[in-house]
Amino acid sequence: MEDHEFDVFVIGSGIAGQTVAKACAEKGLKVAITDNREFGGTCANRGCDPKKILLSAIEAYELSTNLKGKGISKAAKIDWKQLQKFKRNFTANIPASTEHNLAELGITLFHQSPAFLDENTLLVEGKKVVAKKIVIATGLVPRTLTMPGAKHFKESDDFLNLKKLPKKIVFVGGGYIGMEFAHMAARAGAEVTVIDTGKRPLHAFDADLVNELRKYSKSLGINFIFEATPKALKKKRKKLILTYEIKGKEHTIEAGAFFNTAGRVPSLVGLDLEKGKVDFNEKGVETNTYLQSISNPNVYACGDVSDKNLPLTPLSGRQGYVVAENIINGNDKVLEVPVIPSVVFTSPNLATVGYSEEEARSRYKNIRVNFEVATNWFNAKRINAPLYAYKIIMNDRTGEIVGAHLLGPDAGETINILTMAINNKMTDCEIKSTIFSYPSWGNDIKSMV
Ligand SMILES: Cc1cc2nc3c(=O)[nH]c(=O)nc-3n(C[C@H](O)[C@H](O)[C@H](O)COP(=O)(O)OP(=O)(O)OC[C@H]3O[C@@H](n4cnc5c(N)ncnc54)[C@H](O)[C@@H]3O)c2cc1C
Numbered sequence: 001m002e003d004h005e006f007d008v009f010v011i012g013s014g015i016a017g018q019t020v021a022k023a024c025a026e027k028g029l030k031v032a033i034t035d036n037r038e039f040g041g042t043c044a045n046r047g048c049d050p051k052k053i054l055l056s057a058i059e060a061y062e063l064s065t066n067l068k069g070k071g072i073s074k075a076a077k078i079d080w081k082q083l084q085k086f087k088r089n090f091t092a093n094i095p096a097s098t099e100h101n102l103a104e105l106g107i108t109l110f111h112q113s114p115a116f117l118d119e120n121t122l123l124v125e126g127k128k129v130v131a132k133k134i135v136i137a138t139g140l141v142p143r144t145l146t147m148p149g150a151k152h153f154k155e156s157d158d159f160l161n162l163k164k165l166p167k168k169i170v171f172v173g174g175g176y177i178g179m180e181f182a183h184m185a186a187r188a189g190a191e192v193t194v195i196d197t198g199k200r201p202l203h204a205f206d207a208d209l210v211n212e213l214r215k216y217s218k219s220l221g222i223n224f225i226f227e228a229t230p231k232a233l234k235k236k237r238k239k240l241i242l243t244y245e246i247k248g249k250e251h252t253i254e255a256g257a258f259f260n261t262a263g264r265v266p267s268l269v270g271l272d273l274e275k276g277k278v279d280f281n282e283k284g285v286e287t288n289t290y291l292q293s294i295s296n297p298n299v300y301a302c303g304d305v306s307d308k309n310l311p312l313t314p315l316s317g318r319q320g321y322v323v324a325e326n327i328i329n330g331n332d333k334v335l336e337v338p339v340i341p342s343v344v345f346t347s348p349n350l351a352t353v354g355y356s357e358e359e360a361r362s363r364y365k366n367i368r369v370n371f372e373v374a375t376n377w378f379n380a381k382r383i384n385a386p387l388y389a390y391k392i393i394m395n396d397r398t399g400e401i402v403g404a405h406l407l408g409p410d411a412g413e414t415i416n417i418l419t420m421a422i423n424n425k426m427t428d429c430e431i432k433s434t435i436f437s438y439p440s441w442g443n444d445i446k447s448m449v
C-alpha cells in the first residue's frame, strides 16, 4: 500500500473516532486519524470530565453550606482560580497522551479538517489520501446564533476555561449545558440569568421534577426568562446588552458575559460531503443500522455526528465499537441500544432513565406513577439537602419498572441501579426483595417503588 493509502481513515479523535481507530489498528489494518483541534475530543478536553472536576468543589460548597450550624462552623468558599488550576491537572495532558497512544498503535496522525474529493478520496494537509473506509466521527459544535452582535457570545469551552468569573452572566439556552453551568456559576458567586425560547428549562426531562429544580434554582438566585427570543447582542464599553422579545414586546438585559448554550449541531462544515456522496440531515450523517452511510457504503459515521445519536459519551463509545466491528468483519453488528440513563449535573442532579410519564401512558394500558418530594426522608435530612424528589413509573399489570426520574444528591449514581432494573425488566416486588446497603441512597429505591 502506498504512503497515502489507508484501509481506514477516521475524521475526529473523540471517544467515537478513537474507539474505531484503535480497534482497527489492533487488528492490523492501516489506519489514519485526523482532528482539526486538540486530540481527545469534547468529553475529555472540554465537556463531561472538566465539568465534573469543577463540580467537585461546587458539591463541597453545597454540602458545607447546607450543614452550616449543623456540625460545620464555616461554609466553604469557592476559589475559582484554584479550581481551574486543579482542572488543568487533568485536561492539560489529554491531547499529547491521546496522540501518543494512537501513534503507539502505528496510526498515522493528521491535524487538519479533510475535505472529500470523491467517495474514497480526501484532501488533508495538502495531500490526496485514499481510504477503503472513511469514518466520520466529528461530533457536535454549538449552534450558531444568527443575530447582530452574535460574535460577542461565548461558548461552553470558554466557560470551562474562565480565568475569572464575571459578576453577571446570562446563559442563552436552558438545556443540559445552560442549567449545569448556571448552577455552578451561581454557587461560585455570579448573578445568573437563563433565557430560553421554550416554556421551561430541560424540556426532555420530567416536567414535575424540572418544576421542583426550577423553584430551587430560583432560591439560589438564578433568574429565568422563558418564551423569549434573543434578537441582538450589543457591546457598550465593557458591558454587553442583549435585546430579546417576549410576545412581540422588546426587553433588554445587561451582563458581563453571555454564553450561547442554545444547543449543538453536527460538525460537518468543510468536509465537502456532497463530493463524497454522503447524505446528511440536521441530525447528522444519514446511516443504516450498521452505522454505514446510506448513500456511500464506503463511509461510516459514529458518535454524536451520526443521525442515530443521543449525544452522550457512553453511546458514542458504543457506536465507535459497532463501526469498528463492521469494518473489521464486514457489517455483522447492528446498533442495539439498551435504555440509557441521562443526568443533568446540576446540584442536586436530575437523572432519568426509561419512559417519561407521557410515553408510558401511551404505551401501557394502566401505569402506576409514584411521584413524591421526599426532602423529609432520612438520607436527605441527614445532610440537610434542600431538595430530594422522585417519580417512578411502573406497568400496573406486571409491576415492571418502565421509567425512573430522580432529583437529588447523587441521583447520577442512584439512576444506574434503576437502569439495571429496567434493562433486566425487574418488578417492584423484585426490587423490594433485594437487600441493599443501609443507610444509602440505593436503599431508598425500595420505598420509591
Ligand atoms: C459542556 C459539555 C458537557 C458534557 N457533559 C456530558 C456528560 O456529563 N455526560 C455525557 O455522557 N456527555 C456529556 N457531553 C456530551 C459528550 O461530550 C459527547 O456526547 C461526546 O464527547 C461525543 O463523542 P464523539 O466522539 O462523538 O464526539 P467528540 O468528542 O465531539 O469528538 C469529535 C472530534 O472531531 C473533531 N472534529 C470536528 N470537526 C472536524 C473536522 N471537520 N475535521 C477534523 N476533526 C473534526 C473535534 O475537534 C473533536 O475532537 C457533554 C458535552 C459538552 C459540550
Ligand SMILES: NC(=O)c1ccc[n+]([C@@H]2O[C@H](COP(=O)([O-])OP(=O)(O)OC[C@H]3O[C@@H](n4cnc5c(N)ncnc54)[C@H](O)[C@@H]3O)[C@@H](O)[C@H]2O)c1
Pocket (backbone or CB within 6 Å): 145, 172, 173, 174, 175, 176, 177, 178, 180, 195, 196, 197, 198, 201, 202, 203, 228, 229, 230, 261, 262, 263, 264, 310, 311, 312, 342, 343, 344, 345
Ligand atoms: N450531563 C450530560 O449528559 C450532558 C451535559 C451537556 C451536554 N450534553 C449533551 O449535549 C447536547 C447539547 O446540550 P445543550 O445544553 O447545548 O443543548 P440542549 O438541547 O439540551 O438545550 C438547548 C436549549 O436551548 C434552547 N434554545 C434553542 N435555541 C434558542 C435560542 N435561539 N434562544 C434561547 N434558547 C434557545 C432550547 O429550547 C433548549 O432548552 C445535549 O443534547 C446532551 O446530549 C450532555
